[in-house]
Amino acid sequence: MFFIRLPIMEKELSLFHQSSTAVLDELDSFKFRFSVHEMQDLHEAVMLNSPIRSEFFYIFVVKAGEIYFKLNRKEYHATAxxxxxxxxxxxxxVSAILPKSEAIGIAFCPDFFLSLGLHYSHPQILEIFAPEPSPIIAVGADELTTLDWLLKRLKQINYPKSDHLFQEEVLTNTFSQFIYELAQAYHRNQVGTQIKLRRKENLVLLFFKEVSKYYKKERGVQFYANLLFITRKYLSKTVKQVTGKTPGFFIDEAVIxxxxxxxxxxxxxxSEIAQSLNFADQSTFGKFFKKQVGLAPTSFRI
Incomplete structure (x- = not known):
């Protein structure tokens, strides 16, 4: 159980002890549904041997000391x-933590990550969230400095009452940079290693790759099911199970x-935009856009 003091919120957030609903409620208090935590002396703050299952992503960097933990009952050992x-x-x-251990981490909701659309242009980014071959990534000194700085910057500006004129742009760009740097470190570590995805995760990864190639021309779920040699029903069920969203949601999101x-x-x-996205005409595109965005294309441009 991690008890983490969040000065902004003036309350403790127990990431590995509270119910997922409670943690998600905490994340909701932040505009962009993620929260960064700097954790000092984990040995004094963590309750050991208390398993919990969460509904959010959690990424942390060990800055000092050592942490022993189990992930899906498999034992791991993370060092500075x-x-x-x-x-x-x-x-x-968490099984054991050496004294004076320190870490910095970020918790974020799947919806926030998916809303950025990074998986469309670079589907391989999803591989960093696979449980195999290991959830642990070794980072070099320069990478550690960069990741630490990005996390601290995210914490600094992710404040509900921030008066930063470009808060959303800075946050989304900084978070995207963090994910890209994380993916770079991950793939550098995996050179020569076969990345193992579960069948369902692999299918979703393949689906995103196909969407990134064909979304401008094809918006039907059946088209992508045919490419993957599976039924539409199975594709829909699998994507929903892994992501919580339907295939149609991701196809439409890419188009939008x-x-x-x-x-x-x-x-x-x-009219040119409608044609480039393979809509029958400007009117059809306009109806699609307004349904998804809430504004007509002409109004969105103003």
Whole structure:
């Protein structure tokens, strides 16, 4: 159980002891549904041998000392300079911590991560959240400095009452940079190692890869099911189980992100944008966009 003092919230957040609902409520108090924690002297603050299953991602870097823990009943040992990735639904139990151990970590909701759409342009990013071959990633001194700085920057600006004019842009860009740096460290560690994904996770990864290639032309779930040689029902069920969202949600989200980018270019007409995204006509595109965004394309441009 991690008891972490959050000065901004003026209360303790017990990431590995509270119910998932309680933790998610805590994260909801932050506008962007993530929370960064600097943890000093973990040996004095953590209750051992208390397993819990969460509904959020938790990533922490061991800055000093050593932590022994079990993830899905498999034992791991993290030392200073190593980073640990705990995915949602994983069973985590801290077994032992050496005195004077320190860490910095971030908890965030799957919805927040998925809303950034990083998995569309770089589907391999999802591999960092796989439980195999290991949740532990060794980071070099420079990587540790970068990750530590990014996490502290996220903590600094993720404040509900922040008056930063570009708070959302700075937060999403900094969080995206953190994920990219994390993925770089992960893939550097996995050179020569076969990354093992469970069948369902692998299927979702393949689905995202196909969506990133074809979303401008194909918006039907059946199309992607055919590419993956499975039924539409099985694809829908698997994507829902792994992500909590439907395949259609991710297809539409990819289209909308592209549409918003294209609408930012005043040189392109609405008709040209509709055509580039393979809509029958401007009217059909307009109805689709308004249903997803709540605004007509012309209103979004203003």
């Amino acid at each position: 300079g190593e980073l640990c990735v705990i995915p949602p639904s994983a069973l985590i139990e 992100k592209e549409a918003k980018m294209l609408l930012a270019d005043p040189k392109l007409s609405i």
